[in-house]
Amino acid sequence: xxDPLLTLTRAFEAAIAxxxxxxxxxxxxxxxxxxxxxxxxxxxxxxxxxxxxPPRVVAEAIKxxxxxxxxxxxxxxxxxxxxxxxxxxxxxxxxxxxTAADPRLGxxxxxxxxxxxxxxxxxNVAKEMHVGHLRSTILxxxxxxxxxxxxxxxxxxxxxxxxxxxxxxxIEHLIDQEQxxxxxxxxxxxxxxxxxxxxxxxxxPAFAERSRRRVVLxxxxxxPTLGKWKSLVAASMRYxxxxxxxxxxxxxxxxxxxxxxYNAALPGVASxxxxxxxATVSEGALCVFPPGxxxxxxxxxxxxxxxxxxxxxxxxxxxxxxxxxxxxxGARRLVYVVGAPQAQHLAMVFAVAKxxxxxxxxxxxxxxxxxxxxxxxRKMFKTxxxxxxxxxxxxxxxxxxxxxxxxEKNPDLDEETRARVAHAVGVGAVKYADLSNDRIKDYVxxxxxxxxxxxxxxxxxxxxxxxxxxxxxxxxxxxxxxIAVTTKExxxxxxTICRFGAAVEEVxxxxxxxxxxxxxxxxxxxxxxxxxxxxxxxADDDATRASRLSICDLVARVLARGLDLLGIDAPDRM
RNA sequence: GUGCCCGUAGCUCAGUUGGAUAGAGCGGCGGCCUUCUAAGCCGUUGGUCGCAGGUUCGAGUCCUGCCGGGCGCGCCA
Numbered sequence: 001x002x003d004p005l006l007t008l009t010r011a012f013e014a015a016i017a018x019x020x021x022x023x024x025x026x027x028x029x030x031x032x033x034x035x036x037x038x039x040x041x042x043x044x045x046x047x048x049x050x051x052x053x054p055p056r057v058v059a060e061a062i063k064x065x066x067x068x069x070x071x072x073x074x075x076x077x078x079x080x081x082x083x084x085x086x087x088x089x090x091x092x093x094x095x096x097x098x099t100a101a102d103p104r105l106g107x108x109x110x111x112x113x114x115x116x117x118x119x120x121x122x123x124n125v126a127k128e129m130h131v132g133h134l135r136s137t138i139l140x141x142x143x144x145x146x147x148x149x150x151x152x153x154x155x156x157x158x159x160x161x162x163x164x165x166x167x168x169x170x171i172e173h174l175i176d177q178e179q180x181x182x183x184x185x186x187x188x189x190x191x192x193x194x195x196x197x198x199x200x201x202x203x204x205p206a207f208a209e210r211s212r213r214r215v216v217l218x219x220x221x222x223x224p225t226l227g228k229w230k231s232l233v234a235a236s237m238r239y240x241x242x243x244x245x246x247x248x249x250x251x252x253x254x255x256x257x258x259x260x261x262y263n264a265a266l267p268g269v270a271s272x273x274x275x276x277x278x279a280t281v282s283e284g285a286l287c288v289f290p291p292g293x294x295x296x297x298x299x300x301x302x303x304x305x306x307x308x309x310x311x312x313x314x315x316x317x318x319x320x321x322x323x324x325x326x327x328x329x330g331a332r333r334l335v336y337v338v339g340a341p342q343a344q345h346l347a348m349v350f351a352v353a354k355x356x357x358x359x360x361x362x363x364x365x366x367x368x369x370x371x372x373x374x375x376x377x378r379k380m381f382k383t384x385x386x387x388x389x390x391x392x393x394x395x396x397x398x399x400x401x402x403x404x405x406x407x408e409k410n411p412d413l414d415e416e417t418r419a420r421v422a423h424a425v426g427v428g429a430v431k432y433a434d435l436s437n438d439r440i441k442d443y444v445x446x447x448x449x450x451x452x453x454x455x456x457x458x459x460x461x462x463x464x465x466x467x468x469x470x471x472x473x474x475x476x477x478x479x480x481x482x483i484a485v486t487t488k489e490x491x492x493x494x495x496t497i498c499r500f501g502a503a504v505e506e507v508x509x510x511x512x513x514x515x516x517x518x519x520x521x522x523x524x525x526x527x528x529x530x531x532x533x534x535x536x537x538x539a540d541d542d543a544t545r546a547s548r549l550s551i552c553d554l555v556a557r558v559l560a561r562g563l564d565l566l567g568i569d570a571p572d573r574m
Numbered sequence: 575g576u577g578c579c580c581g582u583a584g585c586u587c588a589g590u591u592g593g594a595u596a597g598a599g600c601g602g603c604g605g606c607c608u609u610c611u612a613a614g615c616c617g618u619u620g621g622u623c624g625c626a627g628g629u630u631c632g633a634g635u636c637c638u639g640c641c642g643g644g645c646g647c648g649c650c651a
Contacts (some may be wrong), residue, residue, distance in 0.1 A: 442644075443587090456588080515590080
């Protein structure tokens with residue numbers, strides 16, 4: 001109830017029903033923020049058309065039926081039939097106080113909570129985590145946090161690449177290393193490990209042959225081979241865990257559901273598709289041709305479930321995962337945080353899952369597609385040497401750069417605090433840069449821009465938060481219950497605060513975290529304007545001071561909570 | 575060839591699901607620190623929303639066709 005939008009919407013629905021009959025009660029009043037007032041209602045135009053009456057007459061009728069005396073100070077018809085709404089100051093203050101008293105800060109609890117599976121991050125065992133994993137990991141984690149905050153049951157699924165033909169050579173290489181007494185897997189560099197195995201595979205035919213035999217042993221369930229495989233997986237999981245820890249990502253070992261998890265289910269997927277009459281053998285491979293998908297020459301496009309050689313492709317694994325998530329986990333919403341290039345593949349998987357009945361309403365799947373991270377040259381982000389950028393190196397550089405800026409801007413921080421704050425600022429900047437752009441688009445990775453303290457950046461939001469915390473370090477006064485809204489800056493700030501819940505809810509619907517970023521930037525901007533114009537500790541009187549302290553405290557809580565939902569820390573000082 | 579995505583100020587990006595005069599930041603120009611963090615604030619400059627049609631009271635937003643760029647399109651994941 002802390003969002004005036006909800007109160008207004010309800011009042012309009014009642015007014016429309018009263019003026020035009022109950023059959024129009026469900027008409028969306030279309031209340032939006034307005035440059036001409038606090039809000040505007042746009043329903044009269046559409047309603048006028050439906051009723052065959054002039055929109056302005058309809059608007060007047062709605063206005064006459066509205067009961068908003070204690071909410072609005074002004075309601076007027078404008079233009080072709082807009083209803084401009086100005087809220088009463090005391091009403092705004094009441095709503096603000098209600099938000100301040102609400103532990104959820106206005107974030108609604110889902111009326112119909114669901115179990116949501118979120119598939120994200122998905123690095124490969126025995127390989128380094130690199131920028132290619134950044135967006136899935138960051139976006140997925142933010143989405144998980146937001147849906148969880150909205151009251152849904154979130155099940156994280158880290159679909160790690162822990163199976164496939166490369167494991168033959170990796171295991172053989174591991175054996176070689178152990179025999180040479182170099183078998184310290186935990187300390188070894190994953191990149192060089194993988195590259196060394198790859199190099200040997202390409203250069204040494206005997207090694208390549210051993211590797212191929214090893215794949216067969218692995219797939220056959222040979223115990224010693226499985227043991228080696230498990231130690232490779234375990235080493236990688238420890239490594240991933242350390243990267244997630246440094247990034248502040250919530251994924252744990254308990255969330256791992258790698259490709260190998262579905263191995264046993266793959267023959268069943270294939271045979272069930274055959275029995276359903278969906279799959280046919282084409283060029284030796286078992287394929288499903290879902291309607292509506294064509295390739296070159298208008299040929300039907302196959303989803304290859306089983307390859308010519310009898311092995312199962314990733315399509316089979318993806319289908320088994322859908323089945324598992326719906327049937328075993330009980331998911332109603334399947335979210336895939338996967339790059340945009342895989343749109344067609346996923347669309348086909350979803351189509352087949354629906355045809356087979358494994359994905360049936362109310363369960364549904366959504367592809368949260370995202371673009372690439374680009375370098376300054378607008379091509380895929382690489383190091384100067386043309387190598388892929390490791391996530392650990394990215395975090396190191398973020399720490400360094402943030403520490404440098406911090407040392408310059410605030411030399412008063414002690415060493416330990418500075419390191420802690422630098423990490424929060426550095427990693428926060430990287431994450432925020434990723435989250436604040438519309439995910440479907442590519443974006444250019446630019447250290448200077450993301451670490452800038454002006455504009456829509458993490459440091460700007462954090463700075464606003466830290467300034468508020470600084471105020472409270474300078475006083476013993478506690479925020480009280482009474483809030484008054486008088487100046488135009490207080491008013492603008494108050495109305496912005498009230499939108500928090502709607503902003504979070506919108507991210508839950510659209511799975512577009514940049515909408516929450518845009519909101520938080522609005523909030524921080526509104527706060528800094530207020531901060532410049534309205535003295536808090538030096539307010540004219542005690543009542544104003546207490547009220548402004550309450551507003552400050554509330555802004556700090558919303559900023560911190562909003563950033564937390566994005567997976568970003570908000571330090572108390574910086 | 576075909577499918578999907580993108581095209582908004584000099585640059586980087588928003589645009590509340592079709593609403594009034596398209597908004598921010600950077601850059602440029604001009605102001606504001608004896609006062610809570612100036613890492614900031616205020617003002618100003620700057621647009622044929624890729625192009626052309628269409629749908630309607632109303633289109634940056636929806637539909638069609640072009641132009642330009644990116645990414646997919648049978649056994650890698």
